Amino acid sequence: MKHTGQVFSLLLAFVMIFALAACGSGSKTNEEDPKAENKIDTASALPEEKASDSEIDTGKAAESAKGKALVVYFSRTGEQYVVGVIDKGNTAIVAEMIAEKIGADLWEVLPAEDYPMTYNELTDVAKKEQNENARPEYKGTAPDLSEYDTVFIGAPVWWGDWPMIMYTFFEQNRDSLADKTLIPFSTHEGSGLSGFDRKLGSAVPGATVKEGLAIRGSDTQDSQESVGENVADWLQDLGF
Ligand SMILES: Cc1cc2nc3c(=O)[nH]c(=O)nc-3n(C[C@H](O)[C@H](O)[C@H](O)COP(=O)(O)O)c2cc1C
Numbered sequence: 001m002k003h004t005g006q007v008f009s010l011l012l013a014f015v016m017i018f019a020l021a022a023c024g025s026g027s028k029t030n031e032e033d034p035k036a037e038n039k040i041d042t043a044s045a046l047p048e049e050k051a052s053d054s055e056i057d058t059g060k061a062a063e064s065a066k067g068k069a070l071v072v073y074f075s076r077t078g079e080q081y082v083v084g085v086i087d088k089g090n091t092a093i094v095a096e097m098i099a100e101k102i103g104a105d106l107w108e109v110l111p112a113e114d115y116p117m118t119y120n121e122l123t124d125v126a127k128k129e130q131n132e133n134a135r136p137e138y139k140g141t142a143p144d145l146s147e148y149d150t151v152f153i154g155a156p157v158w159w160g161d162w163p164m165i166m167y168t169f170f171e172q173n174r175d176s177l178a179d180k181t182l183i184p185f186s187t188h189e190g191s192g193l194s195g196f197d198r199k200l201g202s203a204v205p206g207a208t209v210k211e212g213l214a215i216r217g218s219d220t221q222d223s224q225e226s227v228g229e230n231v232a233d234w235l236q237d238l239g240f
Contacts (some may be wrong), residue, residue, distance in 0.1 A: 066181075066240065067149030069104035071095045072142070074155040074163055078117030081189050082218040090187040090217035091154050093224070097231045098152050098185070102240045105143065109155075109169055112137035129164040136165040145176035150183065153200065156217065157188040162199060170203035178206035183238065187217040210238055 075089025083090065092108070099106045113136070116122045129136060145151065155166050170177065182204060184196040193214040201209040213234045219227050 068147055069102055069150040069152065069240075070143060070145070070148040071099045071104050071106050071152040071154070072109060072169065073106070073153070074109040074166055074169075075187075076115060076122065076156065078122070079119040080217065081119055083221045086221060089156075090215075090220040091156050091185075093220040094185060094187060094213075094215050094227065094231065095152075095154050097228055098154075098235065101232060101235055104150075104152065105148075107143050109165060110139040111165055112139050123159075126158045126163065130159050130161065134164045135168040135171065138165055138168060142169065142173050142176075145173060145180070148180065150181045151177065152183045152185060154185040154187070155196075157186050157191045157194045157196075160191055160194050162196060167203060170200070174204055177204045181208045181210055183210045184212035186212065186214045187220060188214055189217055 073091050073095035075091035075095070077087055077089050079085050080090065095106060095108075098104060115125060128134075153166070153169075155163050158164075182200055184193070184200050186193050186196050188194065193212045196214075197209050197212045201207065211234075213231065215227055215230065
């Protein structure tokens with residue numbers, strides 16, 4: 001019996017050793033378990049979250065590195081092509097969206113002598129100004145541009161070009177604009193940006209001219225949500 005007891009104790013010892021060994025190898029198997037790997041993935045997502053946090057920080061730094069921004073625009077109310085009589089100009093709507101989205105200041109180029117309120121008369125006056133390469137005066141003086149690093153500049157396309165009054169603005173402020181980042185935008189009814197960026201670069205040598213945005217005028221009145229999305233995407237691409 002004593003012998004049987006010894007054999008039993010020995011067997012029990014073996015069983016315990018195997019059980020312990022099984023526990024040990026079991027925890028190792030868990031590490032190789034896909035579920036355990038998921039845990040590792042989740043854990044490794046933490047550094048990624050941190051990484052994206054620091055990307056957001058970099059974004060903020062980039063935004064502040066862009067400094068203060070101003071939105072300068074020219075726009076007409078009254079009778080307008082496609083949209084009829086409007087009480088807020090198409091370009092004004094886009095200008096306000098930009099300013100609102102990035103917290104920029106706004107300044108409207110207002111003509112010293114008002115333009116006609118009917119579309120046909122307006123197109124005649126605009127064509128005459130273009131033919132004469134006129135420099136119509138604007139009211140008041142531009143804001144102190146030395147305060148700004150980036151100036152968004154927007155206008156309707158008039159006869160395939162910037163309205164002549166915008167060339168008055170470019171020329172009268174050429175020196176102050178020359179060290180800035182200038183970002184053009186247009187509203188139009190089919191002509192797109194009409195070379196606003198290239199023409200702006202020629203009018204203000206030395207300035208950095210970034211990718212412009214063209215928005216169909218009628219969309220600013222009828223599809224403001226999608227225009228807002230376009231504006232937001234464009235601003236994001238520009239790093240704002
Ligand atoms: C004088 C004049 C000329 C225009 N010339 C063009 C043109 O060449 N190409 C175009 O696509 N749209 C042209 N349009 C349409 C305007 O660009 C469009 O309606 C614009 O959104 C008006 O903007 P606003 O409301 O800010 O003034 C012209 C409009 C006017 C009044």
